[in-house]
Amino acid sequence: MPKIVVLRWGHRPQRDARLTTHVVLTARALGASGLILSDIKDKKIKEAIEKVTENWGGPFFFEMGVPWKKSVKEWKEKGGIVVHLTAYGENIQTSDVLQRIKASEKDILVIVGSQKVPKVFFSRPVSDFNVAIGSQPHSECAGLAVFLDRFFDGTELAKDFENAKMRIIPQKRGKKTVKK
Amino acid sequence: MPKIVVLRWGHRPQRDARLTTHVVLTARALGASGLILSDIKDKKIKEAIEKVTENWGGPFFFEMGVPWKKSVKEWKEKGGIVVHLTAYGENIQTSDVLQRIKASEKDILVIVGSQKVPKVFFSRPVSDFNVAIGSQPHSECAGLAVFLDRFFDGTELAKDFENAKMRIIPQKRGKKTVKK
Numbered sequence: 001m002p003k004i005v006v007l008r009w010g011h012r013p014q015r016d017a018r019l020t021t022h023v024v025l026t027a028r029a030l031g032a033s034g035l036i037l038s039d040i041k042d043k044k045i046k047e048a049i050e051k052v053t054e055n056w057g058g059p060f061f062f063e064m065g066v067p068w069k070k071s072v073k074e075w076k077e078k079g080g081i082v083v084h085l086t087a088y089g090e091n092i093q094t095s096d097v098l099q100r101i102k103a104s105e106k107d108i109l110v111i112v113g114s115q116k117v118p119k120v121f122f123s124r125p126v127s128d129f130n131v132a133i134g135s136q137p138h139s140e141c142a143g144l145a146v147f148l149d150r151f152f153d154g155t156e157l158a159k160d161f162e163n164a165k166m167r168i169i170p171q172k173r174g175k176k177t178v179k180k
Numbered sequence: 181m182p183k184i185v186v187l188r189w190g191h192r193p194q195r196d197a198r199l200t201t202h203v204v205l206t207a208r209a210l211g212a213s214g215l216i217l218s219d220i221k222d223k224k225i226k227e228a229i230e231k232v233t234e235n236w237g238g239p240f241f242f243e244m245g246v247p248w249k250k251s252v253k254e255w256k257e258k259g260g261i262v263v264h265l266t267a268y269g270e271n272i273q274t275s276d277v278l279q280r281i282k283a284s285e286k287d288i289l290v291i292v293g294s295q296k297v298p299k300v301f302f303s304r305p306v307s308d309f310n311v312a313i314g315s316q317p318h319s320e321c322a323g324l325a326v327f328l329d330r331f332f333d334g335t336e337l338a339k340d341f342e343n344a345k346m347r348i349i350p351q352k353r354g355k356k357t358v359k360k
Binding site for chain 1: 309316336
């Protein structure tokens, strides 16, 4: 199975603190291998995700401050493809874009913007595919979740995380966790 | 097809402003009929979602300030069921919980918490089902998105919104919108 890494672009530490944290947690919980917070450093988010991975397991890497151009360039040099999630792209439900992405059998860098993204993100030097999780405005967090769930055919939600200190035991009622 | 309404509980206007906005937008874009912001009013969120619905279409209703107990009671009196999204519930991937929910053929009130929810949310007087979008901590926005996408089998992303002023025409490259 190809691996997926998320590139979070346009993070503004004050305004986007919680949303970016949710994007990182979503990436981890739904099967991505790691997330790159591009162009900026945010120690609080790094600490938050490292604490989650320490308690609930991994592997999941978090990098920050890398210029987005560098990440994209290196990703492509290693043979990976780039998918840009945008409401303007090919609709994941009504087009065959997901099948074409899967058919490539390549590792995927998924770009998830915060603020309005530069025009170049839509074009070939950057993105191999522009994918819309529906053609309505909504949330990059929701979009990323649906993309990962569909890409991994749901298997990511059954994944066993390694070196977890805690684990939830699913229950019909109430909460049950075990310490390892 | 049964309808889904989202109940957002525990909203804190300062801290949760953007996240709750994303939850509301996700509800609308992924096929819910409306959202109830329980127990509190937040005019800014109301204005934001009304603007989106005015421009991009509906129908989608937004209510706020209703005590959660009242919403749940009225929902059940009308014959609906309540689904509480929580990482501690039955795993949507590894259990048959979604099949059981669908088999009920009833309208669904989906409870999405912000802060830690009251214990009673897990129990029978409130929730008919506790559903985990994976047993890992992540984001209520992501969880709601995956639940809706799986419940509607993806058809929600092809839905045509009524009375829209603007519509996106999906593109492989660039942005294209039409005014109606």
